[in-house]
Amino acid sequence: MKKEVVLILDFGGQYNQLIARRVRECNVYSEIVPFDISVEKIKEKQPKGIIFTGGPASVFGEGAPRCDSAIFDLGIPILGICYGMQLMTYSLNGVVAKADKREYGVTKVYIDEQSPIFKGFTSENDFLMSHTDFVSELPEGFKNIGHTLSCPNAAIENREKKLYGIQFHPEVNHSVNGTLVIKNFLYEVCKCAGDWKMSSFVEDSIKNLKQKIGDGKALCALSGGVDSSVAAVLLSKAIGKNLTCIFLDHGLLRKNEGDEVEEVFKKQYDINFIRVNCKERFLNRLANVTDPEQKRKIIGEEFIRVFEEESKKIGKVDFLVQGTIYPDVIESGLGKSSVIKSHHNVGGLPDYVDFKEIIEPLRDLFKDEVRKTGLELGIPENLVYRQPFPGPGLAIRVIGEITDDKLEILKDADYIFREEIQKAGLYKNINQYFAVLTNLKSVGVMGDERTYDYTVALRAVETTDFMTGVWSKIPYEVLEKVSSRIVNEVQHVNRVVYDITSKPPATIEWE
Numbered sequence: 001m002k003k004e005v006v007l008i009l010d011f012g013g014q015y016n017q018l019i020a021r022r023v024r025e026c027n028v029y030s031e032i033v034p035f036d037i038s039v040e041k042i043k044e045k046q047p048k049g050i051i052f053t054g055g056p057a058s059v060f061g062e063g064a065p066r067c068d069s070a071i072f073d074l075g076i077p078i079l080g081i082c083y084g085m086q087l088m089t090y091s092l093n094g095v096v097a098k099a100d101k102r103e104y105g106v107t108k109v110y111i112d113e114q115s116p117i118f119k120g121f122t123s124e125n126d127f128l129m130s131h132t133d134f135v136s137e138l139p140e141g142f143k144n145i146g147h148t149l150s151c152p153n154a155a156i157e158n159r160e161k162k163l164y165g166i167q168f169h170p171e172v173n174h175s176v177n178g179t180l181v182i183k184n185f186l187y188e189v190c191k192c193a194g195d196w197k198m199s200s201f202v203e204d205s206i207k208n209l210k211q212k213i214g215d216g217k218a219l220c221a222l223s224g225g226v227d228s229s230v231a232a233v234l235l236s237k238a239i240g241k242n243l244t245c246i247f248l249d250h251g252l253l254r255k256n257e258g259d260e261v262e263e264v265f266k267k268q269y270d271i272n273f274i275r276v277n278c279k280e281r282f283l284n285r286l287a288n289v290t291d292p293e294q295k296r297k298i299i300g301e302e303f304i305r306v307f308e309e310e311s312k313k314i315g316k317v318d319f320l321v322q323g324t325i326y327p328d329v330i331e332s333g334l335g336k337s338s339v340i341k342s343h344h345n346v347g348g349l350p351d352y353v354d355f356k357e358i359i360e361p362l363r364d365l366f367k368d369e370v371r372k373t374g375l376e377l378g379i380p381e382n383l384v385y386r387q388p389f390p391g392p393g394l395a396i397r398v399i400g401e402i403t404d405d406k407l408e409i410l411k412d413a414d415y416i417f418r419e420e421i422q423k424a425g426l427y428k429n430i431n432q433y434f435a436v437l438t439n440l441k442s443v444g445v446m447g448d449e450r451t452y453d454y455t456v457a458l459r460a461v462e463t464t465d466f467m468t469g470v471w472s473k474i475p476y477e478v479l480e481k482v483s484s485r486i487v488n489e490v491q492h493v494n495r496v497v498y499d500i501t502s503k504p505p506a507t508i509e510w511e
């Protein structure tokens with residue numbers, strides 16, 4: 001059976017991924033595609049519906065992103081959001097005008113006519129508006145179904161052709177019950193069946209992977225992070241012992257982390273699991289290196305080398321498993337929504353292992369869906385909800401030269417910080433938190449003794465995209481407890497400071 005899909009045409013709006021996620025939360029699979037996708041391509045995909053996203057442009061502006069107008073004749077329901085609504089109007093010969101001033105913020109939207117997309121709403125609603133241009137004259141066949149005090153056409157429809165436009169943003173949390181507008185579009189207009197569920201995703205994936213791989217052999221580089229762990233477990237459910245996972249413990253992981261990963265994969269899942277303890281090797285290569293980018297490069301290269309050696313021992317494999325997820329592969333309409341941090345990826349593995357094909361079982365999933373899949377597969381919550389951890393690990397949290405001693409100091413300090421955040425129940429609000437071992441030594445006093453020891457910095461940020469973020473306002477009492485425990489329990493630390501810079505201008509990591 002073909003999977004039901006709704007296409008989201010990307011006009012460069014900042015909430016595009018959110019729209020796609022909301023659709024999926026309504027149990028309908030969605031795909032973000034470039035705004036200039038051809039009508040042939042759309043037909044091939046046979047979507048149940050199409051959503052036009054918002055975007056920063058003006059429809060009459062030079063170079064404004066436009067779609068092929070034939071799209072309106074396909075008979076496929078379309079929902080235009082913000083810029084998407086204006087483009088629909090403009091393309092169908094209605095009029096879009098510029099308002100004197102921008103309408104921004106949560107605004108009362110009054111529903112003027114009953115409409116399938118407003119099923120379950122009362123006449124007055126709080127939705128987020130964010131626009132200057134507005135629809136001043138409707139295209140033929142359309143009628144107004146909602147307004148605000150300053151925007152006469154906040155919602156429009158051509159029910160016969162199943163074309164709908166809304167000026168507000170239903171996808172953001174500020175819009176009260178906004179998801180219901182999307183749900184109504186999916187179920188009342190597009191008549192979706194709603195077959196996208198994580199449990200069926202797991203079942204279908206296992207079935208498909210079994211079919212595809214047959215008796216072939218697959219290899220997975222396990223980092224212990226969420227994505228590669230979920231990919232590995234999914235594969236193991238499909239092909240059992242024909243999957244081998246290689247886990248490189250380069251000594252730059254957090255305290256006890258290597259053992260925790262091993263415990264889960266060996267005991268809970270009975271996976272062919274090879275742990276390679278190669279700390280010495282990494283530390284030798286990193287000796288005397290202080291430049292952050294150089295550290296990243298060395299770790300990336302060494303990672304590939306060790307993986308290559310280990311995979312040779314296994315012999316030929318047919319498939320290489322990678323934990324790529326959807327935000328990594330979205331082909332954006334304006335090249336804006338996809339963010340690539342090349343230095344953040346530790347080594348592209350493909351070119352040196354002898355294999356036929358790459359398998360990326362999580363390619364279609366957003367991060368929260370990967371986590372749900374992990375839970376479906378029975379992976380422990382502490383692994384599934386793990387905060388992001390950089391590939392180069394603690395190497396970029398020991399500032400300057402890395403030594404075994406420094407790593408031990410950092411691991412202990414970091415462990416205490418994380419433990420206290422957990423105990424205080426703050427971990428749900430803080431998206432990334434860790435300790436940094438600065439290379440600053442300063443004078444202190446302990447008992448009657450003068451000390452000359454390291455300064456540990458604590459970092460905690462609140463962010464959704466990790467591209468920007470604010471420092472977390474951790475209560476003083478918690479900071480005090482952490483500071484006192486670190487100086488008392490970790491040798492060679494006599495000072496603890498808290499990083500109160502946001503990103504930008506600082507980055508999350510110190511290196």
Ligand code: XMP
Pocket residue numbers: 296343344345346388389390391392432466467503506507508509510511
């Ligand atoms: P920055 O420090 O750039 O970090 O604000 C943003 C996010 O990326 C992570 N990060 C990395 N992840 N390899 C990775 O896999 C890296 O080299 C790397 N550097 C930063 C960082 O932990 C944060 O989540």
